[in-house]
Amino acid sequence: MAKPAPAFWNAEPQGLLRAGPGFELRDVDPDATPGATADKTAGAAELARSAQELRELQEKLFAQSRLGAKDRLLVVLQAMDAAGKGGVVNHVFALLEPYGLALSAFKAPTAEERAHDFLWRVEPRVPGPGLIGLFDRSHYEDVLIQRVRGLAPPEEIERRYDAIADFERRIADDGVRIVKIVLHVSPEEQAERLLDRLADPDKHWKYNPGDVDERLLWPEYMNAFQIAIERTNAPHAPWFVVPANRKWYARAAVQRIVISELHRIGPEWPVADFDPDAERARVESSLGLRWPG
Amino acid sequence: MAKPAPAFWNAEPQGLLRAGPGFELRDVDPDATPGATADKTAGAAELARSAQELRELQEKLFAQSRLGAKDRLLVVLQAMDAAGKGGVVNHVFALLEPYGLALSAFKAPTAEERAHDFLWRVEPRVPGPGLIGLFDRSHYEDVLIQRVRGLAPPEEIERRYDAIADFERRIADDGVRIVKIVLHVSPEEQAERLLDRLADPDKHWKYNPGDVDERLLWPEYMNAFQIAIERTNAPHAPWFVVPANRKWYARAAVQRIVISELHRIGPEWPVADFDPDAERARVESSLGLRWPG
Numbered sequence: 001m002a003k004p005a006p007a008f009w010n011a012e013p014q015g016l017l018r019a020g021p022g023f024e025l026r027d028v029d030p031d032a033t034p035g036a037t038a039d040k041t042a043g044a045a046e047l048a049r050s051a052q053e054l055r056e057l058q059e060k061l062f063a064q065s066r067l068g069a070k071d072r073l074l075v076v077l078q079a080m081d082a083a084g085k086g087g088v089v090n091h092v093f094a095l096l097e098p099y100g101l102a103l104s105a106f107k108a109p110t111a112e113e114r115a116h117d118f119l120w121r122v123e124p125r126v127p128g129p130g131l132i133g134l135f136d137r138s139h140y141e142d143v144l145i146q147r148v149r150g151l152a153p154p155e156e157i158e159r160r161y162d163a164i165a166d167f168e169r170r171i172a173d174d175g176v177r178i179v180k181i182v183l184h185v186s187p188e189e190q191a192e193r194l195l196d197r198l199a200d201p202d203k204h205w206k207y208n209p210g211d212v213d214e215r216l217l218w219p220e221y222m223n224a225f226q227i228a229i230e231r232t233n234a235p236h237a238p239w240f241v242v243p244a245n246r247k248w249y250a251r252a253a254v255q256r257i258v259i260s261e262l263h264r265i266g267p268e269w270p271v272a273d274f275d276p277d278a279e280r281a282r283v284e285s286s287l288g289l290r291w292p293g
Numbered sequence: 294m295a296k297p298a299p300a301f302w303n304a305e306p307q308g309l310l311r312a313g314p315g316f317e318l319r320d321v322d323p324d325a326t327p328g329a330t331a332d333k334t335a336g337a338a339e340l341a342r343s344a345q346e347l348r349e350l351q352e353k354l355f356a357q358s359r360l361g362a363k364d365r366l367l368v369v370l371q372a373m374d375a376a377g378k379g380g381v382v383n384h385v386f387a388l389l390e391p392y393g394l395a396l397s398a399f400k401a402p403t404a405e406e407r408a409h410d411f412l413w414r415v416e417p418r419v420p421g422p423g424l425i426g427l428f429d430r431s432h433y434e435d436v437l438i439q440r441v442r443g444l445a446p447p448e449e450i451e452r453r454y455d456a457i458a459d460f461e462r463r464i465a466d467d468g469v470r471i472v473k474i475v476l477h478v479s480p481e482e483q484a485e486r487l488l489d490r491l492a493d494p495d496k497h498w499k500y501n502p503g504d505v506d507e508r509l510l511w512p513e514y515m516n517a518f519q520i521a522i523e524r525t526n527a528p529h530a531p532w533f534v535v536p537a538n539r540k541w542y543a544r545a546a547v548q549r550i551v552i553s554e555l556h557r558i559g560p561e562w563p564v565a566d567f568d569p570d571a572e573r574a575r576v577e578s579s580l581g582l583r584w585p586g
Contacts (some may be wrong), residue, residue, distance in 0.1 A: 025455075026543070063498040063499075064498075066498050066566070067498065089390070089391055089392065090390050090391070090392075091488045092389055094387075094390060094391050097382070097383050097387060098382055098383070098386055098387050098391070098394060098396050098427075099379075099382065099383075099396065099398065101391060103391050103392065105392070134391075140502070151442060187579075187582075189582070191576050191577075191579065191580050194576045195573060195576055195577070196574070198569050198572055198573050201562065201564075201565070201569075202562045204562075204563070204565035204567075204569065205356040205357075205359050205360065205562065205563050205565075206356075207565070207567070207572065209567050209572055209575075212572070212575050212576060212579060215576075215579055216582070218582075235357075255325075269494065269495045269498065270495075270498050271497075272494070272497035272498075273498070274497075274502050276491050276494075276497065279491055279500065279502055279505070280488060280491050282502075282505050283484050283488055283491070283505060283508075284478075284484075284488070286484065286505060286508055286509060287481070287484050289480075289511075
């Protein structure tokens, strides 16, 4: 018999990555791999190994909602361009059953969306009972790019931090467990990834010249992230900052955070609201039927 | 070096499963495995083997839409209860990237939906450019259960066949490739699957006593399927009937049909609408920047 692989984690990463009191984004090393014992190969194996645990939790969450439970999970994913959001979606969330995943990608707001309050387009995307909602970008863009680019006046940006806190408090009270994650890359790593995209014509469609414009504002973005985390961190809606220069680490860490939050919800197979014996008898008696072929 | 596995298919299943002129549902054997050379183990291996081909086609379809191509695919999945729709979603469509899949499950219509024309709730679910849309049940329920149960008057049911044909013609003209699939099980196989669900408390949530009520109307449903296929089969919106007593066969066949339709669309990596050399220079010059840590 093959020896079991050594455990990938020597400490639960969510405790290590959680933004606590006095958190400083500048102290997070994007190259670090907190809690992991391993390397790239082991990272892919860990994703596959934990997929079963993730799927079973998800299926239970979905199942219990069919009989009335309201629990659901909302994962908010924020990052600079090329930090690996797409990879997290395709390598972690792709392992979920499609029925149980509600994916929302928030782009630059349309004219209609801009005419409404910034949370207007977000509310309908809050996942329903039993679902895992994933926001690829989110209402935090309204205090990130909008702050950095001055797309709204300072007093409006100020108002939004409190509005976000109220909004997240309200949906948490309604049964939404919220987890907010920053994938944190270094500007050097981002440049490498952008150059990789430019080097491969099959990846040109992923490249956007505007990404470089935002890149040139790196310190302003880091400042905006720092403030957003400080102003909206809460026990019912915690922030996690995941070092993301190593894709294998970021993916495994996000998967583990999601699994941990699902365990915290603790979904259970629901108890049938029908009589299984009576139903068995109905099915069995129907077997005697002979329909004209 | 290991010998390559024998090909799973000895004939493209879509040709064998396509409902042609004079099609008779009663002639389809739910136990059959047209075109397959193999067994259950090979079926799972085939799904995994073809996943890469499927994903690359999907990614190209998605990518080319970012630069304006309108092509997309709509797969309509219809079946009796427990015929394996869920398994097809979780074993075939789950292999797609989440961004590229638009899954819509149509339940019994709400009061608001019933107050509108039957296609009112369907139109907003038509996939946008670059997406693979999957309808788990669809507007065909409006000529299946609604016909069998007499939920609408006969003249209204009659009207719907033509309305569906017009609707599908219109969206096909707009760039939607439509594929309609029936998973065809035998009533004996359905009974076994329902009894399996009843035997396992972890699966009780998948069981619905109403499924037996519909089961008792099997011949009426087969008649309604036959009529729906006859009235709405079209070159731009063909029907396929997939024998589904063997889950491994049904899944591999649906995957192959989807792959074949994507090849027919023939998506290509889009050509960049920017100058890659100029962009490379911009990224490289930004590497010289030194921001305060």
